[in-house]
Amino acid sequence: MKRPELVCPAGTPAALRTAVEAGADAVYCGFQNATNARNFPGLNFTPEEMEASVAFAHKLGTKVLLAINTFPTAGRFDLWRDAVDMGARYGVDAFIVADIGVADYVKRTYPEIRLHLSVQAAASSPEAIRYYAREFGVKRVVLPRILTVPEIKQLAREIPCEIETFIFGNHGLMVEGRCSLTNYVTGLSTNMDGVCSPAADVHYDKQPDGSVTTRLADFTIDSFAPNEQAGYPTICKGRYNAPNRPDAYYAFEEPISLNLSGLLPALIEAGVDAFKIEGRQRSRAYVKSAVSAFRTAVDSILAGQEPQLADLLALTEGQKQTEGAFKTKKWR
Amino acid sequence: MQSLTLGPIIYHWKPEERIDFYARIADEAPVETVYLGEVICSKRTPYFEKDYPDIIERLERGGKKVVLSSLTEVVLKRERDMLAAICETEDHEIEINNTAGLLDVAARPHRVGPLMNIYNEETMRYLANKGATHFSLPVELPATVVGEMAKAAKDFGVGIEVQVFGRASLAVSARCYHARAHQRTKDNCQFVCEEDPDGMPLKTVTGQSFLTINGIQTLSHSYINLIEEVVDMPSMGVTHFRLMPQQVDMVEVAKIFADRLSARIDGAEAKARLDELSMSAPFSNGFWHGKQGQRQFGPKVA
Numbered sequence: 001m002k003r004p005e006l007v008c009p010a011g012t013p014a015a016l017r018t019a020v021e022a023g024a025d026a027v028y029c030g031f032q033n034a035t036n037a038r039n040f041p042g043l044n045f046t047p048e049e050m051e052a053s054v055a056f057a058h059k060l061g062t063k064v065l066l067a068i069n070t071f072p073t074a075g076r077f078d079l080w081r082d083a084v085d086m087g088a089r090y091g092v093d094a095f096i097v098a099d100i101g102v103a104d105y106v107k108r109t110y111p112e113i114r115l116h117l118s119v120q121a122a123a124s125s126p127e128a129i130r131y132y133a134r135e136f137g138v139k140r141v142v143l144p145r146i147l148t149v150p151e152i153k154q155l156a157r158e159i160p161c162e163i164e165t166f167i168f169g170n171h172g173l174m175v176e177g178r179c180s181l182t183n184y185v186t187g188l189s190t191n192m193d194g195v196c197s198p199a200a201d202v203h204y205d206k207q208p209d210g211s212v213t214t215r216l217a218d219f220t221i222d223s224f225a226p227n228e229q230a231g232y233p234t235i236c237k238g239r240y241n242a243p244n245r246p247d248a249y250y251a252f253e254e255p256i257s258l259n260l261s262g263l264l265p266a267l268i269e270a271g272v273d274a275f276k277i278e279g280r281q282r283s284r285a286y287v288k289s290a291v292s293a294f295r296t297a298v299d300s301i302l303a304g305q306e307p308q309l310a311d312l313l314a315l316t317e318g319q320k321q322t323e324g325a326f327k328t329k330k331w332r
Numbered sequence: 333m334q335s336l337t338l339g340p341i342i343y344h345w346k347p348e349e350r351i352d353f354y355a356r357i358a359d360e361a362p363v364e365t366v367y368l369g370e371v372i373c374s375k376r377t378p379y380f381e382k383d384y385p386d387i388i389e390r391l392e393r394g395g396k397k398v399v400l401s402s403l404t405e406v407v408l409k410r411e412r413d414m415l416a417a418i419c420e421t422e423d424h425e426i427e428i429n430n431t432a433g434l435l436d437v438a439a440r441p442h443r444v445g446p447l448m449n450i451y452n453e454e455t456m457r458y459l460a461n462k463g464a465t466h467f468s469l470p471v472e473l474p475a476t477v478v479g480e481m482a483k484a485a486k487d488f489g490v491g492i493e494v495q496v497f498g499r500a501s502l503a504v505s506a507r508c509y510h511a512r513a514h515q516r517t518k519d520n521c522q523f524v525c526e527e528d529p530d531g532m533p534l535k536t537v538t539g540q541s542f543l544t545i546n547g548i549q550t551l552s553h554s555y556i557n558l559i560e561e562v563v564d565m566p567s568m569g570v571t572h573f574r575l576m577p578q579q580v581d582m583v584e585v586a587k588i589f590a591d592r593l594s595a596r597i598d599g600a601e602a603k604a605r606l607d608e609l610s611m612s613a614p615f616s617n618g619f620w621h622g623k624q625g626q627r628q629f630g631p632k633v634a
Contacts, residue, residue, distance in 0.1 A: 071451035073473070074480030101454025121449075124407045124506075127415070127432035134435070146407065146506035174503040174550070175405065177449055180472040181502050181543075184552055184625035187618070189472055192451065213538065217624065220536035236503075240534040240542065242513045248537045251509060251545070325506065332507050332518040 004268055004275050006298055007065065007164060008291045011043045011280035016053045018284045019062075023295030026063035028096060029053070029280070034076075035083040036067045037098075037120055037176075038280045039194030051090045063093035069118035071099045071177075071191045081105055088113060096142070097121075098177055103136040116140040116164070120177035120191075126158035133161045140164055142276065144176060145258060146325045146332075149266050156271030165267060167260040168290055168312065169278025171324055173236045173253040181235040185217045197234045204230055214238075223248070231255045257316035258324050261294070261309045265301055267326075286315050335364035336589055337493060339446075339576040340371050340401040342501075343546055344525040347380040353577070354387045358394030360583045362590040363575070366391050369401035369418065371429055371447070373508070373547045374411045375521070388424075397425070404429040404447040404504055405548060427468070434462070441465045446495060446574075447504070451477070453484035466491035468574060471500045471556065474622035475568070482569030491571040496558040497585055498576025499531065499544055499551040499613070500625060509545045518548075530579035530612065541613070552625065557615035559592055559606060560599040560631050580611050599631055 008024035010016035019027045030036025032044040045053060054064045066087040072080040080102050087095060088110045095113060097103050098120035106115055119142040123129045132138040140162035143152065156163055174181070179196075183189040186201045203215040210226030214233035221233035231237065237255045239248035258278070260267065267275070275298070277290050290312065297307045313319055325331040338357060341350060357366060368387065370377045388398050402418045403411055418426055419437050428434060429445035443466040450456055450467050459467075467490060469478060478494060485492045510532060511521035525532075531544035531551055544551040555578060558565075562573055573593070575585055585606070592602040606615075618627035 071449050072454075073477045074452045074484065075477065077452050077454055099449065099451065099455055100458050101452050101456075104454065104458050121431070123431060124405070125412055125430075125432045127412060127435040128406070128430065131431055131435040144506070151407075173507060174505050178404075178447065179503040180470075180500070180619075180625065181550065183472050183619070184500065184502050187622070187624040191449065191470075191472070218626075219540055219542055220538040223537045239537060241537065242532055242534055242545070245513055249513075251513065251534055252505070252507075252550075329519060330517045 001268060001302060002271075002273070003302055004272055004298060005063075006291070006294055007274050007276045009169075009277055009280040009282065009287060010053070011038065011282070013045060013049045013053050015280075015284050015287045017056060018287045019291050020057050020060050022288050022291035024062055024291055026065055026093070026274070027057060028065040028067050028276075030067040030069075031083050031086070033079060033083070034070055034193050035072075035080050037069050037118070037190070037194045038067075039070075040281055041199070043281060047086055050086065054090045054092060058091070065094045065096050065116060066092040067096045067118065068102060069096050069098045069120045070194045072102065073192050077101065084109070094139070103132065103138070107136045111137070114139045116142060118142055118177075119144055119166070122175045122177045124175075126155060129155075129159045129161065133159065140273065142166075145172065146175075148329055149263060149270050149326055152267070152272065152326075153270035162273035163271060164274035164276050165260075165272050165326075166258060166278055167264065167267070167275045168294065169258060169282075171253065171256055171258040171322060179236075182216075185219055185235065197232065202233055254320065256320040256322050259312055259316065259321040260323055260326055261297055261307070261312065263323060263326055264297060264307060268301065289315055335572050336362060336586055336593070337365040337367065337572050337574045338363045338582070338586070339495070339498065339574045340367045340369050341577045342372050342549065343529050343531060343577075344373070344376050344523065345529050346526065347383055349529070350380055351383055351387060353582070355390055356583055358390045358396060361586040363396065363586050365397045365399055365572070367399050367401045367427055369427075370414075371401050371404050371445075372504075372549050373525070374403060374408070374414050375518075376523070377414065399425045399427050399443060401427040401445060402429050402433055404445075405506065406430045406432040407506060434459070437463065439463070444468065446470055446493075447501065450481075453481060456481060456484060456490070457488060460488040460490050464490060466493065466572075468493040468495070468572075471495050472619045472625060475561070475564075475620050476622060478565075478570065479568045485571075486569050492569060493572035493574050494558070494565060494570050495556060495574045495576060496562050496589065497574075498555055498578050500554075500556050500616070500619065501549060501551055502543070502625075503550040505548050505550070508547050509550065510547050513545065552616065554614050554616035554626055554628070555611060556617065556619070557606065558617055558620055559589065559602045561617060561620055562589065562593060563595070563599075566593075578611070580609050584609060
């Protein structure tokens, strides 16, 4: 049985150390600027921290994958070029990119460094993946969370590169790299600034009756009864009204997390080369629990035992979990 | 050279409505180019693709250039086959809206659509070297970035197109939200999107008009309207101006934009004529000004 790589989130140097010590085969991280898709205040790495963190990870045999996975806008390309140059200097094991211009720069400048295609590139067909592999020598694609396990198995036969799938964490519903919802409301762009539902625009308005209305900038995203816990206002996880839905409903998706722990053997069998845990914005405690649990699960599967699965429900959004599109086409 | 174009119909309009719509466009609308094709949902095409030859003939007799637009989400066999068929078309230009389309078109000239992620001159340079002739830019790009792109486009000898009217496409998904609203799934949707020829409105729980659902696509509630700004675009190097079909008199919208571009009318008069069409949604121009997309700024924006 092929041994899948466990790819773990590192939002900070401390989280990186935690993930490495908890058994990550690889960690992914980004610089403190718009070059990565989790450009949140208090997250990510300064150049000095990146250099030290790469050295730390390598000493313990863990790979570092550098996410440079937003879309540089015309006139700002130097920031992305610099991020690639720094990553190369510090010895990262791969770049995770989404933009064609950035991919081309990596290929021309650092042909010896592995290129991974970010989920932000939304390559969801053999043709799209083959395009990136042919043009830029992409070695691995991070698949959008929209395919069933049989579809992944079929896909694996049709592409010349490795497959990485998300197995745990945030369950994004929109095609990554194609969402301007945050920019429509806040003026900050997910693709250009690496921002989704920025905290500075988040409001929890407490009503006289004790209920809470959540807002992103000017728009109400949800409303919670006094006994409900108010969730973080993300546009695609909010409740709205449609003409035939007079009662507020989750128009896109409920606040729910992806958890594929039950599908790991099937995913390995389908030909998945790497499992990705989402959550660079989450706490060290989350990283420790999720990484340890999946380390144990993957190792027990590889040893031919029943997977030992810790209860991860406490780590999920709204304490709800799903196997999403991986389980059934009905999800669509 | 600067010209108006008409983007593809993104909603599920009835076949007879499409035929009538394009007949009027052919005869009366001052647009140079018409993009034709199903961009959103592969399930819809059997309803109207048999009419395309007649529609194309009618548009071409009216002097329009017809460009075939391809799907934005390409996952299933059916979708991959549709894309492959368009890429093999020889008698018309094609517009690619998914990277999958780039695999096999390198040998022939092609346009790159607004649902592709073209954000900078390096990406544009790469694709132009591989046969792309024309770029319709993503709707969220601000004027400053469009200016840089248009400058580079001139060097590469490619066209630059900006959407100046109609709802902004904000997101696409593998899931059909029209079906979901009706407690169905994409596979058994029963084409419920046909009930909403201008999209299905989503309101917030506090009653704000917010978004619009069109199958797998989420659009703005507001219509982008750059009637004031469009006159500055030719000097920036923007070559084409896209009008997206909505449930309004698109012939009149095209005439107003044409009059404005040729300086026959000023911004105030153009705005007044657009207001007379009593559209069902407010206007917005925030993306162009590098601000919240939903906002509408007056003529004197700092």
